[in-house]
Amino acid sequence: MNPYNRRRLVSRIMLGLCAASVVVVVVPLLLIIGYLIYQGISSVNLALFTQMPKPVGESGGGMANAIAGSLLLLGLASGFGMVVGVMTGIYLAEFGDNKFGFIVRFLSETLNSTPSIIIGIFAYTIIVAPMRHFSALAGGFALGVIMVPIIARTTEDMIRLVPTSLREASLALGVNKWRTIFRVVLRTASPGILTGIMLALARAAGETAPLLFTALGSRFWSLSVSEPISSLPVQIYTYAISPYEDWHRQAWAGALILIGIVVLIGLAARFLAARSSLVRGARRR
Amino acid sequence: MAADSIVKRLKAPGALARGRLADRAFFIATFIFAGLVLLIVAAIFIELAVMSWPSLIKFGPRFITSSDWDPVAGKFGALPLIFGTVASSVIALLLAVPLGLGVAVFLSEVSPPWLKTPVGFLVELLAGIPSVIYGLWGIFVLAPLVMNHLAPWLNHYFGWLPLFRGTSYGVGLLTAGLILTLMVLPFITSVSREILATVPRDQREAALALGMTRWEVIRHAVLPYGRVGIIGAVILALGRALGETMAVTMVIGNTPRISASLFNPAYSMAAVIANEFTEASSRLYVSALIEVGLVLFGVTFLVNAAARLLIWRVGGGQKRARV
Amino acid sequence: MKNRVEVHDLSAWFDEQQVLFDINVAIEDKCVTAIIGPSGCGKSTFIRCVNRLHETVPGARMSGRVLLDKDDIYAQVVDPVAIRKRIGMVFQRPNPFPTMSIFDNVAAGLKLNGFRRSAELQEIVQRSLEQAALWDQVKDRLGEAGASLSGGQQQRLCIARALAVEPEILLMDEPCSALDPAATQRVEDLLVELQNNYAIVIVTHNMQQAARVSKYTGFFLNGGLIEFDDTSRIFTNPQDKRTEDYITGRFG
Numbered sequence: 001m002n003p004y005n006r007r008r009l010v011s012r013i014m015l016g017l018c019a020a021s022v023v024v025v026v027v028p029l030l031l032i033i034g035y036l037i038y039q040g041i042s043s044v045n046l047a048l049f050t051q052m053p054k055p056v057g058e059s060g061g062g063m064a065n066a067i068a069g070s071l072l073l074l075g076l077a078s079g080f081g082m083v084v085g086v087m088t089g090i091y092l093a094e095f096g097d098n099k100f101g102f103i104v105r106f107l108s109e110t111l112n113s114t115p116s117i118i119i120g121i122f123a124y125t126i127i128v129a130p131m132r133h134f135s136a137l138a139g140g141f142a143l144g145v146i147m148v149p150i151i152a153r154t155t156e157d158m159i160r161l162v163p164t165s166l167r168e169a170s171l172a173l174g175v176n177k178w179r180t181i182f183r184v185v186l187r188t189a190s191p192g193i194l195t196g197i198m199l200a201l202a203r204a205a206g207e208t209a210p211l212l213f214t215a216l217g218s219r220f221w222s223l224s225v226s227e228p229i230s231s232l233p234v235q236i237y238t239y240a241i242s243p244y245e246d247w248h249r250q251a252w253a254g255a256l257i258l259i260g261i262v263v264l265i266g267l268a269a270r271f272l273a274a275r276s277s278l279v280r281g282a283r284r285r
Numbered sequence: 286m287a288a289d290s291i292v293k294r295l296k297a298p299g300a301l302a303r304g305r306l307a308d309r310a311f312f313i314a315t316f317i318f319a320g321l322v323l324l325i326v327a328a329i330f331i332e333l334a335v336m337s338w339p340s341l342i343k344f345g346p347r348f349i350t351s352s353d354w355d356p357v358a359g360k361f362g363a364l365p366l367i368f369g370t371v372a373s374s375v376i377a378l379l380l381a382v383p384l385g386l387g388v389a390v391f392l393s394e395v396s397p398p399w400l401k402t403p404v405g406f407l408v409e410l411l412a413g414i415p416s417v418i419y420g421l422w423g424i425f426v427l428a429p430l431v432m433n434h435l436a437p438w439l440n441h442y443f444g445w446l447p448l449f450r451g452t453s454y455g456v457g458l459l460t461a462g463l464i465l466t467l468m469v470l471p472f473i474t475s476v477s478r479e480i481l482a483t484v485p486r487d488q489r490e491a492a493l494a495l496g497m498t499r500w501e502v503i504r505h506a507v508l509p510y511g512r513v514g515i516i517g518a519v520i521l522a523l524g525r526a527l528g529e530t531m532a533v534t535m536v537i538g539n540t541p542r543i544s545a546s547l548f549n550p551a552y553s554m555a556a557v558i559a560n561e562f563t564e565a566s567s568r569l570y571v572s573a574l575i576e577v578g579l580v581l582f583g584v585t586f587l588v589n590a591a592a593r594l595l596i597w598r599v600g601g602g603q604k605r606a607r608v
Numbered sequence: 609m610k611n612r613v614e615v616h617d618l619s620a621w622f623d624e625q626q627v628l629f630d631i632n633v634a635i636e637d638k639c640v641t642a643i644i645g646p647s648g649c650g651k652s653t654f655i656r657c658v659n660r661l662h663e664t665v666p667g668a669r670m671s672g673r674v675l676l677d678k679d680d681i682y683a684q685v686v687d688p689v690a691i692r693k694r695i696g697m698v699f700q701r702p703n704p705f706p707t708m709s710i711f712d713n714v715a716a717g718l719k720l721n722g723f724r725r726s727a728e729l730q731e732i733v734q735r736s737l738e739q740a741a742l743w744d745q746v747k748d749r750l751g752e753a754g755a756s757l758s759g760g761q762q763q764r765l766c767i768a769r770a771l772a773v774e775p776e777i778l779l780m781d782e783p784c785s786a787l788d789p790a791a792t793q794r795v796e797d798l799l800v801e802l803q804n805n806y807a808i809v810i811v812t813h814n815m816q817q818a819a820r821v822s823k824y825t826g827f828f829l830n831g832g833l834i835e836f837d838d839t840s841r842i843f844t845n846p847q848d849k850r851t852e853d854y855i856t857g858r859f860g
Contacts, residue, residue: 007498007501010498010500011498011499011500011501012500014500014503014504015391015395015499015500017387018387018388018390018391018394018395019391019395020387021383021384021387021388021391022387022388022391022392022396022404024384025384025385025388025408025470025474026404026407029407029408029411029467029470029471030407031426032411032414032419032422032426032467033410033411035422035426036418036422039425083318084318084321084322087314087315087317087318087319088315088318088319088321088322091315091316091318091319092319094315095312095315095316096319097666100319101319103323104319104320104322104323106590106593106594107322107323107326108322109589109593110326110586110589110590110593111322111325111326113521113524113525113528113585113589114329114528114582114585114586114589115527115528115529115530115555115581115582115585116528116530117528117530117555117558117559117578117581118329118333118528118578118581118582118585119329121332121333121336121558121562121575121578122325122328122329122332122333124562125332125333125336125575126328126332145325148322148325149322152322163703165699165701165703166703166705166706167664168661168664168697168699168703169699169703169704169705169766169769170705170716170720171661171664171692172659172661172692172696172697172699172770173692173693173696173716173717173769173770173773174295174296174689174690174691174693174694174717174721174773175689175716175717175720175721176304176305176307176308176689176721177308177311178307178308178310178311179304179307179720179721180720181311183720184705184707184720187707188705188706188707190707202413203413205415206413206414206415206417206418207415207416208415208416208417208530208531209416209530209531209555209559212559212562212563213562213563216563233417233531236417236418236421237417237420237531237535240417240420240421240424240425240535241424241535248425251421252421255417255418255421258415258417258418259414259415259418262413262414262415263410263413266410266413292718292732292773292774294723295693295717295718295721295723295773296693296694301687301689301690304687304689304721305687305689
């Protein structure tokens with residue numbers, strides 16, 4: 001075989017391997033989604049949304065308390081995550097071109113990739129341990145800490161994408177810096193920042209590990225921030241590792257609901273991003 | 286004229302002084318919140334260190350060298366947990382890095398345009414699936430598959446390797462490694478894809494003009510250009526695999542034992558915390574679990590810091606690759 | 609005639625690079641002063657020093673004195689925000705706020721500073737739009753987005769926005785460079801109107817424009833003010849060889 005033909009053959013083989021890896025990757029991934037939808041749809045029913053869990057070992061019942069609990073936890077988390085994340089993002093974009101800004105940016109990124117169970121321990125040590133009992137507050141705080149770096153990063157990026165000309169137009173009118181930032185810069189960047197908040201929410205919605213020993217879980221209806229509270233992911237986990245057939249069914253149904261929530265939030269984020277002239281402009285660039 | 290009055294008020298000295306004060310307050314407020322992020326990370330370290338103090342002084346370095354994890358007897362050696370964490374992550378990276386890179390290269394260099402969007406979308410979708418759902422799938426689909434098909438097959442053909450001795454009961458290191466593979470794959474793929482997309486056209490064209498085949502262009506022009514970024518992505522993926530909790534907890538078998546066979550159940554650092562934290566009855570037990578958390582945090586922190594600095598360095602200081 | 613702005617020994621830098629060298633000039637009230645010169649000669653930086661916008665760019669600094677009615681605007685006690693309320697600016701590219709309506713764009717200088725009384729705002733918006741010769745074209749669609757206007761209209765919208773806070777000086781940084789000839793014509797007509805009430809400084813790379821609208825012209829080259837004189841003198845009988853070379857098109 002002459003060298004050129006050999007090289008062509010090698011090229012074909014390697015590109016073929018790349019294509020093969022797509023098959024190897026896509027097939028199990030489709031299997032996961034397919035199986036989840038198949039199991040979920042055959043298990044999901046109205047009771048899941050409206051009823052409380054039945055006592056251990058009895059079939060039937062639902063996850064109404066877990067769905068409500070997840071929503072409450074996400075509400076608490078967004079409260080913390082949005083305020084800290086957006087303000088940090090503003091600092092990084094407006095005043096952060098110095099050593100302190102670099103350190104905050106770096107630690108924020110590191111926080112983003114810190115195992116979520118560690119955040120759970122942290123919330124346990126500073127909220128659960130002093131209060132002496134598990135609470136929705138601790139769970140919401142843990143999820144909030146997880147949201148902060150994602151929101152901070154998108155906020156910074158989006159603010160930096162706002163054209164200098166708009167900022168200068170406002171400054172040249174004699175508008176203060178903080179009003180310029182809040183009412184011109186942030187307003188222009190808001191679709192992008194909202195996208196970041198949604199992405200952070202989607203991530204927090206699926207987190208289980210940080211809730212295990214903060215919000216703990218509960219078989220009862222509760223909307224109190226100082227009591228343990230049930231959540232969808234923890235409920236799925238508890239049911240999945242239980243020995244009961246009917247709980248397994250409910251775990252699949254819960255998983256379908258959870259993935260539905262996560263995908264919906266994700267799609268909404270994409271939709272917002274697509275509408276944002278800033279993000280579009282950034283892609284084009 | 287009424288209209289003049291508001292312009293006058295706008296320019297009144299009082300309004301200006303208030304404005305100056307507000308600007309100052311605004312700066313301080315954002316500074317405080319940015320400082321809070323720094324404080325959180327510092328507080329995590331401090332809290333973990335303080336809470337694990339009883340265990341730290343009792344066991345010292347033996348904590349990570351002893352392989353005896355026996356809460357009932359009050360013995361806490363984390364080596365089997367470290368082993369499980371590292372082994373499952375290594376399996377995941379060995380499988381996911383070539384596969385993920387292959388997919389990224391295919392999508393950015395080879396794929397017909399109509400295939401890019403659906404595959405790209407699928408990969409992104411999978412990156413968003415919560416860990417507990419991977420775990421659920423792992424228990425009910427992957428574990429039986431490993432027990433009934435994959436493990437017997439591996440044992441039949443590669444049983445001469447210690448890695449594939451014995452029988453699998455479904456849950457174990459191999460299953461944990463496989464589920465981790467699936468979980469880091471979308472991450473490696475999407476990050477590598479973004480990095481490959483930054484390779485300038487002229488790099489490719491210059492290589493093509495030299496008479497290279499398509500693979501040679503990828504091998505000699507595209508991949509070297511993105512090399513540092515890809516290494517950064519792989520390290521980040523390692524950080525994720527090390528810290529992954531729920532899915533691993535659900536399929537690794539939760540047995541603190543070090544064994545050569547991948548079929549055997551094992552335990553990981555994150556899993557032991559997830560499983561035992563609420564049941565830990567003694568102060569020493571809780572403290573030992575938190576020390577496991579401290580070790581995990583320390584390791585992932587170093588891994589992530591290395592990856593981040595690497596990526597920032599290629600990205601040119603402040604201009605960060607969106608990883 | 610009275611001088612509104614006096615500039616003494618003004619130098620400016622971006623990081624280590626000096627872009628203006630010892631500029632001395634006076635701006636007269638109720639007329640148009642044009643600043644001409646090739647790109648990168650420092651003309652934009654010059655007017656951005658006059659409303660203290662230069663210092664908002666990271667790494668930028670300046671030295672020298674700028675007097676507004678004999679008061680140094682760079683004095684320690686002076687708030688740049690106050691200066692910018694007195695000295696309005698129109699930019700090279702029309703930059704209406706994309707998230708605001710036409711009305712809100714004009715009212716921005718007041719609304720962003722917290723004034724919401726609608727009756728007075730209405731009056732000011734109408735007056736400013738009339739001054740900018742835009743009222744008739746937009747009075748029926750004040751609620752539409754500012755970005756929905758044509759380029760020339762957007763620029764007049766930005767002029768109205770600057771006028772709404774009743775500045776005393778109006779700085780214009782190549783306001784017509786992004787406009788077509790017809791729109792340019794309208795803005796130039798507008799300048800002739802406005803000079804009855806304001807001191808106007810216009811930066812332009814278009815010498816015909818300077819000749820058409822201004823009373824005085826300054827020629828900048830490489831960060832220095834080469835020549836400053838009556839516009840008619842600059843274009844018919846320049847004193848400096850370099851000015852002559854530039855206006856006769858031998859370079860730049």
